[in-house]
Amino acid sequence: MSERTPVIEAAGLRIGYVLRNGKKKVVHSGLNLKLYAGEVTCLLGLNGAGKSTLLRTLGGFQQALSGEVLLQGKPLSAFSQAERSLAVGVVLTDRTHAGGITVYELVSLGRHPHTGFFGRLKKRDRDIITHSLQAAGISHKASGYVAELSDGERQKAMIAKALAQQCPIIILDEPTAFLDVTSRIGTMALLRRLAREQQKTILLSTHDIEAAIQMGDRLWLLEKERPLACGTPEDLILGGLFETFFHKDDIRFDPATGKLTATAPLTPIGLTGDPLTAHWAANALMRNGWRASSPDDTRIHVNCLGKRQIVITPPNRPPLCVNSIADLIATIETLNTKDDKRNHL
Amino acid sequence: MNRRICLLYTLLPAALVALLAGSVVYGAVSIPPESVLDILLGGEPQRASWRHIVLQSRLPQAFTAMFAGASLAVSGLLMQTLFLNPLAGPSILGISDGANLGVAVVMLCLGGSLSRLADLPVSGYPAIILAAFVGACAVLGLILYFSSKVKNNVMLLIIGLMIGYLASSVISILNFYASTDKVHAYVMWGLGNFSGVSLAQLPLFLLCSSGGLFLAVLLIKPLNALLLGELYAANLGVRIRRTRMTILLCTGILTAVTTAFCGPVSFIGLAVPHIARLLLGSSNHKALLPVTLLTGSCIALLCNILMVTPSMNTLLPLNAVTPLIGAPVVIYVIINRKNIHYFN
Known part of the structure; x- marks a missing residue:
């Protein structure tokens, strides 16, 4: 196996929240993880496993309770907010109020960390915006309002925004959650292509096990009170890890088909x-x-x-x-x- | 720059100049336009009283309307973007109510004994203005305090509403114990007007108002990022806490100054940002903020002209006129929200 330098690395990471009374609510502890450039990593886990908390911690929105996230070899806590906005771009599930601006203007917001006090766009910025729109396959809608986009197109526009931000790392929170089946595959294929062509490090959370197995270079399986399982989808399936992570009540994972099924005596x-x-x-x-x-x-x-x-x-x-x-x-x-x-x- | 922006940047200043001229020429007392021009150029009018009316009353009133409209409209826009709520306005956070309370305390409690305040540097109208400013800033301070405790903007908005109710409640109690003539005087102030700023006070008002507007212009970049919500904005390098504080401070200044000098003016802060967005067809603050500012000035000047009742020698109350323009706009926007881009 080739020795590559991970873009994001953490060992013994403890994530969670500090409550008002100063007590800590630990969501997960002892996380060991590595993310590599040029790969799409899919974070899978049932609700409540701590997927969002982990993404927020890696995205720098909240601090780890203990342990350190190393971003390109440097502790995440040592990044200023401005430096972080140049290192990690995010695509979230939050409802935005950007319906009244054009797709081009939305993508140009991704240039914010690079522009001056009034956000004036130079030629270089405009070139990067145009390229990002093309790479995300949304340039035909550039002058349309964000409000007029379908869910899939909106997701592409947000991905274009993250590209315009020119961060080596892109973190996406359930990017396929509200999409129809063709947009889901389209979005996953787009992310894979970006990872390959632009050597981006892409981490996304999803509930779509089949798409993750099909399109993810690497999977992270997260469950409460268990160490994070990392590996290629196939290794994780052959190693029997999927069955243990997704075994709940009458639902079981079938390693032969890669699908979850309701168990019945077969x-x-x-x-x-x-x-x-x-x-x-x-x-x-x-x-x-x-x-x-x-x-x-x-x-x-x-x-x-x-x-x-x-x-x-x-x-x-x-x-x-x-x-x-x-x-x-x-x-x-x-x-x-x-x-x-x-x-x- | 697209054609719509160019058109608005030409039409709005033109409309502003026309309305400003209209406000000076047209008033309760009929003065021929050529005499008004003569007076403005320093000539001697046919009647000495006309000179007083134009220079001491109409001119400051027109400029007050212009800046008050701009201030209220811009503070409304800031609130709507900060709270990502199209129905937010400067009065929503209770800042206007704080100003009202300050005024109520002076007018209802100390009103009869204003003479006792004569020794102090402020009395009469200046006392009211100062009280409004103190009241507005007190509520602003409270909101700033709560904004560091409550992260959620909607919750903060509700706290603002509650503070507003508390202030109104105290005002009701003060009204209950006050004499009829004081209550009447307070009610008259509460109707709002642009004529309370004298020529001598005008520079102070213009200075405070321009200061607030200038601060708002500096916020254009983070305001655009905030359209995506706070998490996205933070990811784009916006320092959320500091930006929130600055926006609140800016709104506070604009609302407090306007309320102090003109009384509580309804609907301009709520409706004008919508008019501006509909005119512009964009919520990009780079163009939206200047357009909101200019539209606010125009609408306020229009209200100022509509206040004039030709047959009588007095003006209609300002707050009788603003809802005539504001309320239909808000109703239109709510009914058509599915087809309006910035709602989606």
Whole structure:
């Protein structure tokens, strides 16, 4: 493994709040973390795990209760507010009141740490704003009002603002929370591209496990009273960490699909054949209480010959042929009830 | 710069000059315009009283209206941006009520014994002005104190409202125990007017008001950042605590000075920033602040002209006129808020 210098680093970090009476409310302690340039890191955790507190601490909005965050090797507490505004740019979920300014003006606010007392924009500033608008894919709306943007476009505009700020680190609090499914993927793809092309260090919190597994270079799993789990999504899944972090009541993480499912007693069923058909057959079977496994003489065997040709072979009985997933499920259900009756007799 | 801004930067000053001229020429006493011009140029008018009316009454009144309108409008804009609440205004924080209370104490408690104050350097009108200033600054001090305790702007706004109610309550009690003529005098002051500033007091008023307006112009950059909310602004390098204090101080000065000299003037602080944003089509303070300032001056001068009742020899109360312009604007804005960009 190559030795790279982390952009943000912390060891034994304790985060939380100082209450009015001077007591400390610890949200999480003993956090060890590292963030690297050119990577998108997704912070996952259930509500109350302390995601927002961690992001606020790393963004410099609140101080760590103990331990030190090192930003490019320098303690975060040693940064002045002006220096911090040049190091970390944020995109938050807060409602803004910027509807009455244009997208260009919104993005130009990102130049604030760089401009003088009256915020006058020089040619260099205007060039950077134009580039940021292009990089975020929102330049076609530059002269439109922020109020006229869709949620996805608004998120792009805020990302463009963070780009115009020219910070090496961008922290985003649930950037995909209010977006529809295409804007969600679009935003994640944009962030990945920015991390790659501009060598930005990007940290975002999200509840979207699937998108995080798909698009995140590195994941942080956060839960109360547990050390932060860091790693590539695949290593974390193969290491069984997802199952332990997202196991709650009847919900469990399925490492085979990378999805959260409501647990039901799953009976194994043999599944073979055309990969695409088999994949969706497995999806339908899972919903109905079956887990796709390797064929076995003692269980039902489903062989997908094609999209419209599925052969079901119950143990010790002649095979049946169906031509849709709906028929497959219906047939399996009837076989199952017959089996149940026979067992009762 | 876009065309709308250029147009407004031409039209508003032109309107301001026209309204200023109108305020000097047109009044309860009919004086021919050429005589007014003559008087302004230092000539001798047909009647000696006209000279007094134009120079001692109309001229200071017009300038008072111009600066009071600008001050109230700008302080309204500052409040609306600071609290990210389009319905905030200078009277919301209780600063106006503090000024009212100061005036009430002087007029209702000491009113009869003003002669006893004659030994002091201030008495009569100056005493009222000083009391309003002290009252406004006392509430401002309280608000500044609470703003360091309460981080949430909406909560601070509610505290401001409560302080306003407390002040009103004390005023009611004072009214209850005061004699009828004092209550009448206080009610008359409460109607508001631009004619309370004499030519001698005018420089002081203009100085205080311009000072506040100048301070507001220095706040343009952080005000724009605050449109994104305090966290974003902090991330853009704005020192939130210091900026909040400066904005509150600036609003305090503008409101206190205006209320002290003109009485509580309603609706200009609340409605003018909306008129300015609708005219400009932008909430970028770089253009919005100057436009608000100019619009405030124009609206106040317009009210000043509308106060004149041609048939009678007196003026309508100012606060009878301002809601005629202000209230429809606020209602329009609320009804159309879904289509107005700066609300979304």
